[in-house]
Amino acid sequence: RLPLDVLKQILTRLHTRILPALTNPLLLSDFLTDAYNAGGMISILALNGLFVLITKHNLEYASFFPKLYALLQPAVLHSKYRARFFILLDLFLSSTQLPVYLVAAFMKRLARLALTAAPAGALLALSVVYNLIKRHPAATALIHNTSDDQSAAAPSVTHQQLMRQALAAQTASGSYKSSNDPVTLAAEHEAQARRHGGKANALADRFDPDEEDPARANAIGSSLWELEMLRQHYCANVARVAAAFSLPITASSSELDMHAAAQCSYNSLVEAELKAASKRASTALAYTAFVSVFPSAPPPQHSIFSPLTPHPPPSHPPLLSANTQAPSTLL
Numbered sequence: 001r002l003p004l005d006v007l008k009q010i011l012t013r014l015h016t017r018i019l020p021a022l023t024n025p026l027l028l029s030d031f032l033t034d035a036y037n038a039g040g041m042i043s044i045l046a047l048n049g050l051f052v053l054i055t056k057h058n059l060e061y062a063s064f065f066p067k068l069y070a071l072l073q074p075a076v077l078h079s080k081y082r083a084r085f086f087i088l089l090d091l092f093l094s095s096t097q098l099p100v101y102l103v104a105a106f107m108k109r110l111a112r113l114a115l116t117a118a119p120a121g122a123l124l125a126l127s128v129v130y131n132l133i134k135r136h137p138a139a140t141a142l143i144h145n146t147s148d149d150q151s152a153a154a155p156s157v158t159h160q161q162l163m164r165q166a167l168a169a170q171t172a173s174g175s176y177k178s179s180n181d182p183v184t185l186a187a188e189h190e191a192q193a194r195r196h197g198g199k200a201n202a203l204a205d206r207f208d209p210d211e212e213d214p215a216r217a218n219a220i221g222s223s224l225w226e227l228e229m230l231r232q233h234y235c236a237n238v239a240r241v242a243a244a245f246s247l248p249i250t251a252s253s254s255e256l257d258m259h260a261a262a263q264c265s266y267n268s269l270v271e272a273e274l275k276a277a278s279k280r281a282s283t284a285l286a287y288t289a290f291v292s293v294f295p296s297a298p299p300p301q302h303s304i305f306s307p308l309t310p311h312p313p314p315s316h317p318p319l320l321s322a323n324t325q326a327p328s329t330l331l
Helices: 003-022 025-037 042-045 045-055 066-072 074-078 082-092 099-114 119-135 137-144 160-173 184-196 228-230 238-248 256-264 267-280
Strands: none
Touching: 003 025, 003 042, 003 045, 003 066, 003 099, 025 042, 025 045, 042 045, 042 066, 042 256, 045 066, 045 082, 066 099, 074 099, 082 119, 082 256, 099 119, 099 228, 099 267, 119 238, 119 256, 119 267, 160 238, 228 238
């Protein structure tokens, strides 16, 4: 077992220095899949090497996208390799042959992460979502999906906890039969919902954010309502990108540059705002010239505001009048 710091250095350089020098790079498939299944930072670093084996050496790894979907957690937005991960994520999802349910699941989870992310992380997540809609026109329906007839597609988020409790009770009693069919789960959910108040809420988000399997997250039955909230974001750059989804996204639309979004940070955003403020025309201001703190009332006679000028000595009456004769001698 390699030390953690050594393992990180190997995974960082594996796809550029080690795999091209091997005659049979598939010998490292077990090493890379184990690192990819480890989770956290190790999984992010193993993406490059594993992607090289899949695309150039025909490695079959069926759980690649479910594992990639599970990596989309709030912690990835604060990791050291955040920019590298999102650039690779956009590369992995660049194929136009991916099923729509898988694309919709990634879009929903990225949009949900952007709600609570910092501006730099929200820009990365929204850039990936925009590029996915550009490559998959069928996913455009998620931008504004108001249909309420998908109750048979998958369970509602509002009653998700209720359904799990019912399934747990059936499992404990031995009457539950395992099934991965979303229609079967939806039927069980509807039955439980009718026993506890009737029909499920049609306005609830049917996307399950806690589901690790993108095929069962029911993102295709949901909508990207998160974009409407992000249009009111306090950061103007995030609000501007979120507002771009309201414009028609056609085949002639250009994809967002992930490398430019990866360079965004608090420092770069502040510097951009300061440069934009310096280029704006200065506003003319009308003001009155300052005269004094107390312009209407003169300063008092004896105060700190009175000028330091010498005062004349007080006048006293003479001790002897003009008609009084002074004594000639002292007794």
